[in-house]
Amino acid sequence: MEYAYHFTRDLVVHGGKKPGVDALDGLREGTTVVIHYEDGDTQAALEIDVLGDEGLKIIEGVVADIDRRDKDITVRFADGRTETLRMTERATAESRSEITQSSGDAPRIVVYYTDEKGKKLGHYFRKAS
Numbered sequence: 640m641e642y643a644y645h646f647t648r649d650l651v652v653h654g655g656k657k658p659g660v661d662a663l664d665g666l667r668e669g670t671t672v673v674i675h676y677e678d679g680d681t682q683a684a685l686e687i688d689v690l691g692d693e694g695l696k697i698i699e700g701v702v703a704d705i706d707r708r709d710k711d712i713t714v715r716f717a718d719g720r721t722e723t724l725r726m727t728e729r730a731t732a733e734s735r736s737e738i739t740q741s742s743g744d745a746p747r748i749v750v751y752y753t754d755e756k757g758k759k760l761g762h763y764f765r766k767a768s
Contacts (some may be wrong), residue, residue, distance in 0.1 A: 643682070644672075644682045644683070644684040645673055645681045645682065645683050645684065646663075646687075647683050647684070648659065648683040648753075649685075650684060650685065650686070650687065651685070651686045651687070652686075652687045652688075652689065653687070653688045653689065653694070653753060653762050654688060654689030654694025654695045654753070656688070659706075662687075662689075663687075665691065670689060670691070670694075670726055671689075671691050671692075672687050672688060672689050672690060672694075673687070673688040673690060673691045673751070673763050674686075674687050675687070675688075675729055675733075675763075678724075678764060686729060686731075688722060688751060688763050689748045690751055694751075695751040695752060695753055695762055695763070696752055696753070696754065697749060697750070697751055697752075698714060698722070698750050698752065699717050699747065699748070699749045699750070699757075699767055700714035700716045700717070700722075700747070700748065700750075701714065701715045701716075701746070701748070702714065702745045702746055702748055703721050703745065704723075705714040707731055709726065710725055710726045710727075710730075710731045711723050711725060711726065712724055712726055712730070712750070712761055712764070714748065714750060715745075719739055722759070724750060724752055724759040724760065725758060725759070725760050725761065726760075726761045726762040726767050727760060727761065727762050729762070729763075730761050730762055730763060730764065733763075734750070746757070746766050747765050747766065747767035748765065748766055748767055749764060749765055749766075749767050750763075750764040750766065751763045754764070
């Protein structure tokens, strides 16, 4: 085991096969997850995003715009198309340290999202490698 996290009563799991904490029952060893946790003595997990085939969907492109006030991120694809996704509260907060928009070369990113009621909701993103 690499890390051990405690989870809170109000843990949110995105991409699991069941709602809430019960979504952890369906996880198999080796499943890739992103754990959003509270730093401290207990490393309390607040939210878990299941990635890959079993979880969140993925798009990759270049940051065209980040509107943290309205919680939107616009991604430009290689073919010139753009798509705007709404970001979760956590993704908006984490974007401040993870992605900075610059004049010049915009960073390539990978966005992990769910499709909720026909709208894409970005849960987590990172710089593309």
